[in-house]
Amino acid sequence: xxxxxxxxxxxxxxxxxxxxxxxxxxxxxxxxxxxxxxxxxxxxxxxxxxxxxxxxxxxxxxxxxxxxxxxxxxxxxxxxxxxxxxxxxxxxxxxxxxxxxxxxxxxxxxxxxxxxxxxxxxxxxxxxxxxxxxxxxxxxxxxxxxxxxxxxxxxxxxxxxxxxxxxxxxxxxxxxxxxxxxxxxxxxxxxxxxxxxxxxxxxxxxxxxxxxxxxxxxxxxxxxxxxxxxxxxxxxxxxxxxxxxxxxxxxxxxxxxxxxxxxxxxxxxxxxxxxxxxxxxxxxxxxxxxxxxxxxxxxxxxxxxxxxxxxxxxxxxxxxxxxxxxxxxxxxxxxxxxxxxxxxxx
Amino acid sequence: xxxxxxxxxxxxxxxxxxxxxxxxxxxxxxxxxxxxxxxxxxxxxxxxxxxxxxxxxxxxxxxxxxxxxxxxxxxxxxxxxxxxxxxxxxxxxxxxxxxxxxxxxxxxxxxxxxxxxxxxxxxxxxxxxxxxxxxxxxxxxxxxxxxxxxxxxxxxxxxxxxxxxxxxxxxxxxxxxxxxxxxxxxxxxxxxxxxxxxxxxxxxxxxxxxxxxxxxxxxxxxxxxxxxxxxxxxxxxxxxxxxxxxxxxxxxxxxxxxxxxxxxxxxxxxxxxxxxxxxxxxxxxxxxxxxxxxxxxxxxxxxxxxxxxxxxxxxxxxxxxxxxxxxxxxxxxxxxxxxxxxxxxx
Numbered sequence: 001x002x003x004x005x006x007x008x009x010x011x012x013x014x015x016x017x018x019x020x021x022x023x024x025x026x027x028x029x030x031x032x033x034x035x036x037x038x039x040x041x042x043x044x045x046x047x048x049x050x051x052x053x054x055x056x057x058x059x060x061x062x063x064x065x066x067x068x069x070x071x072x073x074x075x076x077x078x079x080x081x082x083x084x085x086x087x088x089x090x091x092x093x094x095x096x097x098x099x100x101x102x103x104x105x106x107x108x109x110x111x112x113x114x115x116x117x118x119x120x121x122x123x124x125x126x127x128x129x130x131x132x133x134x135x136x137x138x139x140x141x142x143x144x145x146x147x148x149x150x151x152x153x154x155x156x157x158x159x160x161x162x163x164x165x166x167x168x169x170x171x172x173x174x175x176x177x178x179x180x181x182x183x184x185x186x187x188x189x190x191x192x193x194x195x196x197x198x199x200x201x202x203x204x205x206x207x208x209x210x211x212x213x214x215x216x217x218x219x220x221x222x223x224x225x226x227x228x229x230x231x232x233x234x235x236x237x238x239x240x241x242x243x244x245x246x247x248x249x250x251x252x253x254x255x256x257x258x259x260x261x262x263x264x265x266x267x268x269x270x271x272x273x274x275x276x277x278x279x280x281x282x283x284x285x286x287x288x289x290x291x292x293x294x295x296x297x298x299x300x301x302x303x304x305x306x307x308x309x310x311x312x313x314x315x316x317x318x319x320x321x322x323x324x325x326x327x328x329x330x331x332x333x334x335x336x337x338x339x340x341x342x343x344x345x346x
Numbered sequence: 347x348x349x350x351x352x353x354x355x356x357x358x359x360x361x362x363x364x365x366x367x368x369x370x371x372x373x374x375x376x377x378x379x380x381x382x383x384x385x386x387x388x389x390x391x392x393x394x395x396x397x398x399x400x401x402x403x404x405x406x407x408x409x410x411x412x413x414x415x416x417x418x419x420x421x422x423x424x425x426x427x428x429x430x431x432x433x434x435x436x437x438x439x440x441x442x443x444x445x446x447x448x449x450x451x452x453x454x455x456x457x458x459x460x461x462x463x464x465x466x467x468x469x470x471x472x473x474x475x476x477x478x479x480x481x482x483x484x485x486x487x488x489x490x491x492x493x494x495x496x497x498x499x500x501x502x503x504x505x506x507x508x509x510x511x512x513x514x515x516x517x518x519x520x521x522x523x524x525x526x527x528x529x530x531x532x533x534x535x536x537x538x539x540x541x542x543x544x545x546x547x548x549x550x551x552x553x554x555x556x557x558x559x560x561x562x563x564x565x566x567x568x569x570x571x572x573x574x575x576x577x578x579x580x581x582x583x584x585x586x587x588x589x590x591x592x593x594x595x596x597x598x599x600x601x602x603x604x605x606x607x608x609x610x611x612x613x614x615x616x617x618x619x620x621x622x623x624x625x626x627x628x629x630x631x632x633x634x635x636x637x638x639x640x641x642x643x644x645x646x647x648x649x650x651x652x653x654x655x656x657x658x659x660x661x662x663x664x665x666x667x668x669x670x671x672x673x674x675x676x677x678x679x680x681x682x683x684x685x686x687x688x689x690x691x692x
Binding site: 010054125136139331 | 361364386388403417445454457459471544620673679680685
């Protein structure tokens with residue numbers, strides 16, 4: 001199977017997307033990978049799979065690679081004798097953060113009719129924004145942690161008790177996130193978060209809360225990963241989380257009761273089906289008194305959470321054969337015709 | 347000012363987009379219009395402004411027009427001697443329904459760095475879906491009518507009292523909408539709605555409810571239209587609503603109290619700011635016992651609701667100078683550099 005790995009992007013998570021993408025070489029061994037890089041300027045490049053390495057990008061050397069044009073049906077190289085399509089069976093969207101997770105890449109793929117693995121437009125727009133994720137979870141009967149919402153120009157007033165955690169609504173990988181232990185720290189933490197986003201959500205910071213990650217997809221059956229209890233310190237900062245993006249060996253399942261496992265899996269399924277069909281996502285849950293709370297949805301998890309699956313590559317292949325298809329719309333001109341026959345001409 | 351009118355689309359509302367677009371010729375008289383048609387196959391064509399008429403599209407004759415390629419910075423004609431950019435100051439997104447209102451066109455414009463008037467990606471994704479519109483309004487403290495939600499495969503059980511109104515969540519222009527007066531009519535109405543969408547919302551049908559429309563935008567100041575009380579029969583079906591798309595002369599303001607007018611305007615502003623910046627939208631409200639309820643958001647209203655404004659063309663010009671700008675993200679390679687210096691090479 002030929003899989004195009006789409007990575008990079010105009011995003012704060014640009015470089016971790018590069019790490020995720022390179023990791024795919026180690027976990028998609030039976031597939032033929034075609035690397036398509038989106039640079040920070042949103043130009044597409046075809047990167048040689050044999051020689052791909054992170055320095056190629058940090059040095060700017062990638063610019064010597066063939067540039068690609070996105071058009072109806074795929075990515076093309078343009079040359080003297082016309083354009084040539086880059087052939088692949090499916091594109092795997094590995095652009096973390098803006099463009100990749102907010103729905104732009106999904107929009108491009110749908111508009112230009114390219115088969116792709118990724119949350120679709122609506123799923124992306126809702127899960128990229130932590131505030132909208134709350135609305136979504138509530139509507140699906142999945143509990144979330146209590147929260148407050150502040151916009152950049154709002155009065156900086158919080159009703160919640162400290163300690164709290166402040167998160168920009170639209171970023172992943174813990175960028176701009178702070179724990180605030182008392183009011184004197186609040187202003188600085190908000191200044192940091194508002195550097196990255198116009199909106200933040202504020203949640204109680206629950207010391208030592210048990211956290212579990214569940215990844216999965218629906219091919220023609222549910223394919224759920226093991227449940228992992230992530231290693232953690234107070235909370236994972238960017239550098240520590242970053243390591244997830246290069247993980248390629250399977251981890252051990254968390255030692256939890258079957259009952260709790262089922263609760264986590266049921267919550268995952270409620271979130272996933274049907275909105276996230278066509279994607280492989282990871283949901284992070286908190287567990288308090290055996291109750292499961294959605295913490296966040298990772299629509300394009302680091303290294304696709306491959307390390308949580310027994311047969312990651314097989315799942316990617318199966319998923320590429322069970323992607324949701326766009327609704328067929330037949331455009332007609334009935335009304336225009338009826339005006340024309342009534343009036344002669346419009 | 348050179349304004350590109352983007353219209354057509356792969357949408358059930360394709361032909362009314364054509365009507366809306368042609369109407370712009372009558373209301374944007376001081377501007378130079380450049381017509382860019384997206385056909386149902388999602389190919390772009392440059393349509394001659396002088397000769398544009400609805401038959402051009404229904405007959406398929408538009409295919410003789412110059413085809414355009416969407417690339418970084420704009421739309422281009424491709425010829426023997428390279429590609430040539432179509433010059434304009436701003437694109438006005440007039441694609442009703444799918445692609446135009448769901449966020450795909452907004453994604454394309456943002457990704458390819460084209461200045462455009464339209465709701466942005468998030469605003470589109472939330473307002474295109476009537477269920478998500480409910481979440482949004484609730485979070486902003488704007489009241490909406492009570493509702494239930496059904497997916498295609500759900501059990502067809504409704505707790506609400508009849509009569510009810512059933513609406514596909516993702517369509518405008520009353521397509522697939524039915525009023526159901528008792529249980530015996532329910533199945534057929536749901537069958538109709540599920541022809542068009544996987545999800546429906548169900549609301550009480552309020553006989554003779556007072557309805558008011560408010561359009562507007564924020565340029566560097568609020569530019570709100572008059573409040574209109576739309577003509578209505580039981581509810582506006584497609585053909586009747588359709589007439590809105592060709593309206594070009596100003597209507598009279600509804601005869602309402604200043605107090606109610608302020609309530610409607612305040613609700614509009616809550617919805618619009620900041621999510622809808624860069625767009626001209628119309629919100630439709632119900633009023634019951636002097637309380638204002640959001641009925642729906644029209645992210646790309648028929649003929650841009652020009653007939654509600656005193657100086658529509660001036661507003662378009664002003665808005666094009668006050669469009670929201672994308673957050674600037676500087677991509678860096680700090681982490682990759684640090685791994686490289688630690689390990690020699692990654």
